[in-house]
Amino acid sequence: xxxxxxxxxxxxxxxxxxxxxxxxxxxxxxxxxxxxxxxxxxxxxxxxxxxxxxxxxxxxxxxxxxxxxxxxxxxxxxxxxxxxxxxxxxxxxxxxxxxxxxxxxxxxxxxxxxxxxxxxxxxxxxxxxxxxxxxxxxxxxxxxxxxxxxxxxxxxxxxxxxxxxxxxxxxxxxxxxxxxxxxxxxxxxxxxxxxxxxxxxxxxxxxxxxxxxxxxxxxxxxxxxxxxxxxxxxxxxxxxxxxxxxxxxxxxxxxxxxxxxxxxxxxxxxxxxxxxxxxxxxxxxxxxxxxxxxxxxxxxxxxxxxxxxxxxxxxxxxxxxxxxxxxxxxxxxxxxxxxxxxxxxx
Amino acid sequence: xxxxxxxxxxxxxxxxxxxxxxxxxxxxxxxxxxxxxxxxxxxxxxxxxxxxxxxxxxxxxxxxxxxxxxxxxxxxxxxxxxxxxxxxxxxxxxxxxxxxxxxxxxxxxxxxxxxxxxxxxxxxxxxxxxxxxxxxxxxxxxxxxxxxxxxxxxxxxxxxxxxxxxxxxxxxxxxxxxxxxxxxxxxxxxxxxxxxxxxxxxxxxxxxxxxxxxxxxxxxxxxxxxxxxxxxxxxxxxxxxxxxxxxxxxxxxxxxxxxxxxxxxxxxxxxxxxxxxxxxxxxxxxxxxxxxxxxxxxxxxxxxxxxxxxxxxxxxxxxxxxxxxxxxxxxxxxxxxxxxxxxxxx
DNA sequence: GTGAAAGCGCTAACAG
DNA sequence: CTGTTAGCGCTTTCAC
Numbered sequence: 001x002x003x004x005x006x007x008x009x010x011x012x013x014x015x016x017x018x019x020x021x022x023x024x025x026x027x028x029x030x031x032x033x034x035x036x037x038x039x040x041x042x043x044x045x046x047x048x049x050x051x052x053x054x055x056x057x058x059x060x061x062x063x064x065x066x067x068x069x070x071x072x073x074x075x076x077x078x079x080x081x082x083x084x085x086x087x088x089x090x091x092x093x094x095x096x097x098x099x100x101x102x103x104x105x106x107x108x109x110x111x112x113x114x115x116x117x118x119x120x121x122x123x124x125x126x127x128x129x130x131x132x133x134x135x136x137x138x139x140x141x142x143x144x145x146x147x148x149x150x151x152x153x154x155x156x157x158x159x160x161x162x163x164x165x166x167x168x169x170x171x172x173x174x175x176x177x178x179x180x181x182x183x184x185x186x187x188x189x190x191x192x193x194x195x196x197x198x199x200x201x202x203x204x205x206x207x208x209x210x211x212x213x214x215x216x217x218x219x220x221x222x223x224x225x226x227x228x229x230x231x232x233x234x235x236x237x238x239x240x241x242x243x244x245x246x247x248x249x250x251x252x253x254x255x256x257x258x259x260x261x262x263x264x265x266x267x268x269x270x271x272x273x274x275x276x277x278x279x280x281x282x283x284x285x286x287x288x289x290x291x292x293x294x295x296x297x298x299x300x301x302x303x304x305x306x307x308x309x310x311x312x313x314x315x316x317x318x319x320x321x322x323x324x325x326x327x328x329x330x331x332x333x334x335x336x337x338x339x340x341x342x343x344x345x346x
Numbered sequence: 347x348x349x350x351x352x353x354x355x356x357x358x359x360x361x362x363x364x365x366x367x368x369x370x371x372x373x374x375x376x377x378x379x380x381x382x383x384x385x386x387x388x389x390x391x392x393x394x395x396x397x398x399x400x401x402x403x404x405x406x407x408x409x410x411x412x413x414x415x416x417x418x419x420x421x422x423x424x425x426x427x428x429x430x431x432x433x434x435x436x437x438x439x440x441x442x443x444x445x446x447x448x449x450x451x452x453x454x455x456x457x458x459x460x461x462x463x464x465x466x467x468x469x470x471x472x473x474x475x476x477x478x479x480x481x482x483x484x485x486x487x488x489x490x491x492x493x494x495x496x497x498x499x500x501x502x503x504x505x506x507x508x509x510x511x512x513x514x515x516x517x518x519x520x521x522x523x524x525x526x527x528x529x530x531x532x533x534x535x536x537x538x539x540x541x542x543x544x545x546x547x548x549x550x551x552x553x554x555x556x557x558x559x560x561x562x563x564x565x566x567x568x569x570x571x572x573x574x575x576x577x578x579x580x581x582x583x584x585x586x587x588x589x590x591x592x593x594x595x596x597x598x599x600x601x602x603x604x605x606x607x608x609x610x611x612x613x614x615x616x617x618x619x620x621x622x623x624x625x626x627x628x629x630x631x632x633x634x635x636x637x638x639x640x641x642x643x644x645x646x647x648x649x650x651x652x653x654x655x656x657x658x659x660x661x662x663x664x665x666x667x668x669x670x671x672x673x674x675x676x677x678x679x680x681x682x683x684x685x686x687x688x689x690x691x692x
Numbered sequence: 693g694t695g696a697a698a699g700c701g702c703t704a705a706c707a708g
Numbered sequence: 709c710t711g712t713t714a715g716c717g718c719t720t721t722c723a724c
Binding site for chain 1: 397399400401403404406407412414421422423425429432435436444445446447448451462463464465466467489569573596597600603626628
């Protein structure tokens, strides 16, 4: 029986036990080229008896691919990324591979190194690195490994990306607010260098076109930061507050409750990202739902397709890098959810 | 330069380029047995020129270990586990290894398979599987691979565990409530089979000793479930509600806000787990902080130690399984945080 | 101090 | 349909 002894059970042990060759064992393992049923059964029996499991490492070496995909995120504790990773993993697993996760702890200076390390293990990489310097991105791309970048664009870099249409989301928020009659809104900005924040700002600028005047206040991305900035935000003289994300919005809401400021009667408030709790605040939050799981699935699908396509797979020459059509972007639609935290200005 | 061509750069390429042997290259790679500085420099230069990165797979095969640790969690989107995995990964990475994450999606029927698969890739495994059948656990343990189980006990199974002292946490909550003068509390129970829930119930039973009468109401672990059970909970006739976790508590709070029930004036409420948002609800939640990151770190440390110790490492005989001292438990302390959601009964 | 050669466990031509 | 034989890229005795 499969008692946990010292040495690993190898394919050779199985072959011996089943009185077959390792090739045959390998064949039944990968159910390939019809092996005689009797023999196959004997092999399966031996596998079961010995509790044999093929070593993924050996398979990887022999096959030339590890069966592993990497994903690098800035913060796994952020629901945005844990949902993404979760969906990514599920899809990847369905395709028969596994996922190696790395967390850069929001530190752009280690991202490059982590990514390179990940590539030693993985067949491909999903990169969520909103603040990685362009040069590092270029260097990674030049490694030639299948690389997919999430929520970030890198013009002229010929890399594949997937992302969420933040622009449209912010526009939807602004449209909603404008329609309610708001004219002056204040935006509580997210992290400085982040692509998501830049994208929001870009959209906000566009929103001025339909009669909205927006003031930008530095803030951040956490509940704490939202809480801390509440009074300043109030003083900024808008009738509506557009928070960088739901965490910030909930922080504001919390502070407002303490201050006796009523939302939306005294001031309207919107979030972004739709975390689970957004429906359960008082009042429930008007926010933009972004397809986190959808993004994870899309990323997995795209990366797997890249793998299959074989980037630079041709031994010599073939489709090389400077193909302008080589880069490919995908932007998933978002959805505005109007709830109790917004109303017409008083 | 390191242009991303078709073929992978191997140690042989580096050796050729540096006019050295692969052995030497391997040596400078693993900085072992003083290689002559001149030669070493030449090798390093070649490595840089070629953009060489050792294949983790090949290293794994040759070394007999993959440099990868696995972790299986029920739900990566749950902050409890994402924090745990994050801290686990960080610690594991500091020790030079990587982490393979798998998410069982709360489905106990796939856990066994996922764990076995993980073990094909990883040198060791951290198992968070609160509902895995004992037999499966035993089977995994019998595989002989370094295995660490989080937040769950398995008497007689001689496996290593780390966990949080839920028992003490619940007792602290009850003590707090009792001291405020509560006599009748209702517990909103978590998922049926889960160890965490069983542990809470066990502690609750103990709490009756100091004068608390507790009614148990089935509920669940999500905000939605808390929201849904609110009215029933109210009708159960307690002066305080002990929620399975913070999500449930926030769901209750949300529903209470809709119903005009005031917390803590009309009823006291406690959570468990201290999610980030617990401080920001209205009122802020009295809850029990569990050291999620600490648990992740402790798990990593323990697992790494197991790896070093070499479970069943002795080729024949040696320290075998039925050693009673072989199993080892670690229970991290928790901390009650009293906030605005609890007060003396009216 | 350095290199040649034998594997690590598996897959994949290539014969029979 | 089945087995023999090379490797996959690296580490590691073991000689030099």
